Amino acid sequence: MKLSLRPVALALTLAAAGPAGALEITLPVEQVRLADSPLPGAALAGALCYTCHSAEYVLYQPTSSRTYWKATVTKMQKTFAAPIPDDAIDPIVDYLVKLYGTETPPAPAPARPAAPAPGGVPPK
Numbered sequence: 001m002k003l004s005l006r007p008v009a010l011a012l013t014l015a016a017a018g019p020a021g022a023l024e025i026t027l028p029v030e031q032v033r034l035a036d037s038p039l040p041g042a043a044l045a046g047a048l049c050y051t052c053h054s055a056e057y058v059l060y061q062p063t064s065s066r067t068y069w070k071a072t073v074t075k076m077q078k079t080f081a082a083p084i085p086d087d088a089i090d091p092i093v094d095y096l097v098k099l100y101g102t103e104t105p106p107a108p109a110p111a112r113p114a115a116p117a118p119g120g121v122p123p124k
């Protein structure tokens with residue numbers, strides 16, 4: 001059912017582009033970042049966890065255990081084929097469980113993520 005609607009939606013999108021034919025889409029600038037930390041997993045997560053989705057996927061999880069974060073990072077690697085080296089998993093899990101999980105972060109406390117820009121889309 002859903003699939004059969006797609007060509008219609010595409011045709012409407014193309015028609016809406018008008019005679020010029022160029023449809024310009026400006027995506028909002030991504031401003032959400034994982035918290036800084038001296039833990040080695042912070043840099044690894046920053047390098048490996050933004051390629052497919054926003055850092056909000058991590059920020060919006062409930063405060064969870066090491067077991068949960070290990071299962072989640074392993075799922076990213078095995079199920080979703082994220083290019084995460086095996087030896088990066090434990091440091092990333094350690095960082096996530098201490099900053100976004102049930103274990104204690106190293107001092108100082110994690111910074112809050114930046115608020116999204118008002119309206120989301122930057123002015124032209």
Ligand code: HEC
Nearest residue numbers: 048049051052053057058061072073076080081082083092
């Ligand atoms: C290869 C792409 C890819 C990379 C890289 C990736 N993810 Fe994901 N992630 C996904 C997909 C696909 C989903 C599921 C999206 C959905 O269900 O809408 C997801 C979902 C999530 C979720 C939501 C909870 C869940 O279990 O679905 C969390 C948390 C998450 N990712 C964390 C991470 C972390 C942490 C990293 C870095 C270690 C990471 N992701 C790297 C593809 C990726």
